[in-house]
Amino acid sequence: MFIHIGEDHVIQSKDVVSIIDYSLLSSSSIVEEMVFNQRKNKRVIETEENAAKSIVITIDYIYFSPLSVYTLKKRANMMSTLNRIEDYTDESEV
Structure with missing residues (x-):
């Protein structure tokens, strides 16, 4: 699944x-050192100045997000809940 982390950035939850x-x-x-090293490698996606509330670390990049950790956690949990919901649409058509 995907998580929208703000400012038109969508990443795979995996x-x-x-x-x-x-x-x-x-x-x-x-x-601080990790972010510094990734900036040298151009693997940091920054947000507008003073807008970052959280840092999302992925396998390939580091994202500065304007959303709080709590908000991102809720979005990630919502996706896992949606994955567990069974689809009963076919049963109603029978």
């Missing part, structure tokens, strides 16, 4: 490694 709060960027040297 590619998501982690979704973390943007505030961790300045408080964690490990996260």
Whole structure:
């Protein structure tokens, strides 16, 4: 399934490694170094200045999202719930 992470970016949920709060960027040297290295490799998709609320880490890219971690989590959970719903449309046609 896909997750809309804001600003016209849609990613596959299977590619998501982690979704973390943007505030961790300045408080964690490990996260800061990871983002710095990925910026050098042009693998960071940034949002408008001061608009990022979360960081979505995928297999190939790092996205700065204007949506909160909580909102992204709800969207990801909604997709997994939709995957579990059975389709009964064929039964009504019989």
